[in-house]
Amino acid sequence: MSTSERPTRLTDRKRAAILEAAVAEFRAFGFAGTSMDRIAATAEVSKRTVYNHFASKDELFTAILWQLFEASQALDVVPYDPARPLRDQLLVFAARKMRLLDDPGFIDLSRVAMAELVHTPERARAMMDKLAEKEEGLTGWIRAAQADGRLRAEMPPAEAAHQLQAMLKAFAFWPQITFGQPPLSTAQQQQVMHDCVDMFLAVRAV
Numbered sequence: 001m002s003t004s005e006r007p008t009r010l011t012d013r014k015r016a017a018i019l020e021a022a023v024a025e026f027r028a029f030g031f032a033g034t035s036m037d038r039i040a041a042t043a044e045v046s047k048r049t050v051y052n053h054f055a056s057k058d059e060l061f062t063a064i065l066w067q068l069f070e071a072s073q074a075l076d077v078v079p080y081d082p083a084r085p086l087r088d089q090l091l092v093f094a095a096r097k098m099r100l101l102d103d104p105g106f107i108d109l110s111r112v113a114m115a116e117l118v119h120t121p122e123r124a125r126a127m128m129d130k131l132a133e134k135e136e137g138l139t140g141w142i143r144a145a146q147a148d149g150r151l152r153a154e155m156p157p158a159e160a161a162h163q164l165q166a167m168l169k170a171f172a173f174w175p176q177i178t179f180g181q182p183p184l185s186t187a188q189q190q191q192v193m194h195d196c197v198d199m200f201l202a203v204r205a206v
Helices: 010-033 036-043 047-053 057-074 086-101 104-119 121-132 138-147 157-172 174-179 186-204
Strands: none
Touching: 010 036, 010 047, 010 057, 010 104, 036 047, 036 057, 057 104, 086 104, 086 138, 086 157, 086 186, 104 121, 104 174, 138 157, 157 174, 157 186
């Protein structure tokens, strides 16, 4: 986070410190092994301050997932342009997605969420369902392209969006999250982007 992006109000700085500390604690000790006391100590704030921002550990974990969602959505919006080739527009989306998947902070947050999903799937799934209700991004772009008659409409937009993103993540997210593989090089990212977009359009384009 750059200096210009850091919260300026004290309460915002404390909230950011609590979230940062929570990510570190959840990563190190898991959900069950992390306490609000430890988070307060790591964030160098009082336990009361933590509870002033987050009523429970579940609420704090949900806030972490929300950060993950916001980071993804911030780069997920590619306005549909009927005058531009579909491939060019999807490559813009893919490039933005690759930058996100290459971000160490995003990877850290993702590991926290994935670990909780494995250990207590019912809790994490309920939280993720709430976040998914607001997800749009690429789905809206695909919906517009289908309405314009340039993409096949037999698959719902959300499923088609998931299909493309799943292809990208198969190379640039899951190997890094689950097996600790290094991030893709720039050349590898370019290859994955072009291959995934071309495969998607080979099936979905009219």
